[in-house]
Amino acid sequence: MAEKEGGIVKKGHEEGLKMAISLLEEFGLPLGLLPLAEVIEVGFVRSTGYMWIVQEKKVEHEFKIISKTVSYSNEINGYIEMKKIKKLHGVKAKELVLWPPVSEIRVDDPPTGKIHFRSLAGITKTFPVEAFALGQ
Numbered sequence: 001m002a003e004k005e006g007g008i009v010k011k012g013h014e015e016g017l018k019m020a021i022s023l024l025e026e027f028g029l030p031l032g033l034l035p036l037a038e039v040i041e042v043g044f045v046r047s048t049g050y051m052w053i054v055q056e057k058k059v060e061h062e063f064k065i066i067s068k069t070v071s072y073s074n075e076i077n078g079y080i081e082m083k084k085i086k087k088l089h090g091v092k093a094k095e096l097v098l099w100p101p102v103s104e105i106r107v108d109d110p111p112t113g114k115i116h117f118r119s120l121a122g123i124t125k126t127f128p129v130e131a132f133a134l135g136q
Helices: 013-026
Strands: 002-004 007-011 039-045 050-055 059-063 068-081 084-093 102-107 114-119 124-128
Touching: 007 013, 013 039, 013 050
Parallel strands: none
Antiparallel strands: 002 007, 007 039, 039 050, 050 068, 059 068, 068 084, 084 102, 102 114, 114 124
């Protein structure tokens, strides 16, 4: 484990993917929320909640249960806290022909089975949490 800017950094696909999934699990978020490919680095600064992910190229993933395509940039970052990622950069969800950026992801607490995605424009879309389970 290397330390960088007071954070923990994992390099390489296997280690980075494990760390990304463990962060989602620790903070009560669906484990399939970040379908990553060819991870270069994942980092997390516990004192601030800042996390970053670097992968070789952007990834587009269709969440089949909700028929929604999401684009993950080669660099993703934001602040993770219990049941939420805020100030998110590098994630866009396809809406018709537009790709608005997703700025916040929040799971209901107490749990209702719903997850909410908020765009920079303040528009929120709500989906069932199970649509973002690992392998979906």
